[in-house]
């Protein structure tokens with residue numbers, strides 16, 4: 001069902017582009033779903049491969065190391081191009097038009113935000 005949702009969202013995007021419109025924030029749905037699905041698939045494949053799932057290298061590993069690589073790269077995909085949390089905020093606020101999160105740092109310059117060292 002999630003895959004179907006991604007497919008329909010993607011088709012909606014193609015339709016918008018074909019009509020000369022800008023794709024909208026709903027594309028965050030595709031990123032959230034596919035990044036975590038990719039991690040689930042890679043994890044499942046690593047389990048199926050048992051010890052062989054931990055072998056890397058195109059020559060030595062099953063399927064050319066595809067699943068080993070996917071397993072290691074999957075967590076990064078949940079951060080790159082917007083973390084899950086940021087994308088969920090985008091979906092909530094800009095797609096579902098839910099009220100925005102309380103942001104205490106909204107009117108503060110980035111350099112004025114306290115860090116562990118100040």
Ligand SMILES: Cc1cc2nc3c(=O)[nH]c(=O)nc-3n(C[C@H](O)[C@H](O)[C@H](O)COP(=O)(O)OP(=O)(O)OC[C@H]3O[C@@H](n4cnc5c(N)ncnc54)[C@H](O)[C@@H]3O)c2cc1C
Pocket residue numbers: 076077079080081082083084085086089
């Ligand atoms: C594999 C990989 C490839 C990348 N490739 C590129 C690239 O090609 N070009 C490039 O410019 N960057 C790239 N990045 C960087 C990536 O865009 C950032 O790491 C990502 O946007 C997260 O920003 P950050 O690391 O500053 O984390 P932060 O923004 O500091 O976030 C830290 C944590 O706080 C959470 N958080 C932050 N703000 C909020 C909020 N308002 N609400 C809820 N939660 C919040 C985040 O979800 C996260 O868990 C890549 C990262 C990875 C892992």
